[in-house]
Amino acid sequence: MQREKNRWLIAAAAVGIHLSIGSVYAWSVFTKPLMNQFNWGLQEVSFTFSIAIMFLGLSAAFLGHYVERHGPRKAGTLASLFFGVGIAGSGLAVNLESIYLLYLFYGVLGGIGLGVGYITPVSTLVKWFPDRRGLATGLAIMGFGFASLISSPIMARLIDGVGIAATFYILGAIYFLVMYSSAQYLEPPAEGWLPKGYKEKLESGKKKPVADLSQLTANEAVKTARFYWLWIMLFINVTCGIAVISVASPMAQEIAGLTPLQAATMVGLMGLFNGLGRIGWASLSDYIGRPNTYTAFFVIQVLAFFLLPSITQALLFQLLVYLILTCYGGGFASIPAYIGDLFGTKQLGAIHGYILTAWAAAGLVGPILASWVRETTNSYTDTLYIFAGMFVVALIVSLLIRLDIRKLRALHEQRQADLAG
Missing domain, CATH: 1.20.1250.20 (MFS general substrate transporter like domains)
Structure with missing residues (x-):
């Protein structure tokens, strides 16, 4: 028999993915250095972030079925590849001095990684926490919200120390490793699984099950x-x-x-x-x-x-x-x-x-x-x-x-x- 996974470690894996992709909110750290180095305009540089958010929404919509069909481990791995390549590839765009390559790597590829990475752990967590759905999704999505606080000072120091391109290479490698390793632990619970304490309370009648109002595709x-x-x-x-x-x-x-x-x-x-x-x-x-x-x-x-x-x-x-x-x-x-x-x-x-x-x-x-x-x-x-x-x-x-x-x-x-x- 396969050993049951710890749902709090599943939550920690979800936070790992969201802390990585949430770094998109710290994009503004790159704005001035890119403008100064290449004489690009503010609108040109800011458009990179807009493309990333647009592809976040599009990929979340179009690849949501992929998450359900192939499971969180494969979906999380796919997200780590897209996001890691997107961030590291932005370093190549900087070396080649191409704003359009930056749009492609950070905006399109990074944005796809964002969308798949965002929904993958959340849908899994809801299944592991039938008793505390809000807490579970709040934990993961909190990681996305806090990510810019953690990553902004790190990005700023890296840019000062090694330059913009090397910063993208380093971050791409780190985000890929964190997201890939986190994704390997993700797995939905067995059909009908309930957490121990919650199961006993339901059986004794101390708690009523929170029934979903429908089960729709x-x-x-x-x-x-x-x-x-x-x-x-x-x-x-x-x-x-x-x-x-x-x-x-x-x-x-x-x-x-x-x-x-x-x-x-x-x-x-x-x-x-x-x-x-x-x-x-x-x-x-x-x-x-x-x-x-x-x-x-x-x-x-x-x-x-x-x-x-x-x-x-x-x-x-x-x-x-x-x-x-x-x-x-x-x-x-x-x-x-x-x-x-x-x-x-x-x-x-x-x-x-x-x-x-x-x-x-x-x-x-x-x-x-x-x-x-x-x-x-x-x-x-x-x-x-x-x-x-x-x-x-x-x-x-x-x-x-x-x-x-x-x-x-x-x-x-x-x-x-x-x-x-």
């Missing part, structure tokens, strides 16, 4: 209204969050009068709250439920975005921004567990991949919208009010999805009663 899921409600909620949450991240420093200086140094410190701390929000909100969702968690996100952010333009007190302004960032991170971390609750775990990776197209779309829309409104109105105030309005829409959607859930629950209970009868 990815192609069945996209034909339901609740799939699109989830997509819209994630899209709005990410659009507004990414937009705030992209303009945080100048916005804080304009509205709350922060100095450039204070604003830079705030931006650094935003990464910390983004990561904390992922584990905090996702864990809380195990106790208050995913529908209540998402409604809470939107109530908080409607109020925060309406208040921000009138907050001139620096500390209060920063606290509100940090609160928004916890909701931004929490939205990413809670969505896989929400998918499991509504669609089951049969093809969770593929459904998660489809939902993540909202991230790809938001990555393009958010910063463009924030910049356009700022340039048109010459103020960040209208931008914040527009986002508050978008969160009102998200709040309504978070209430509408409950009608779907209520019908599903009634159907599920009817089915259980028919089976019992």
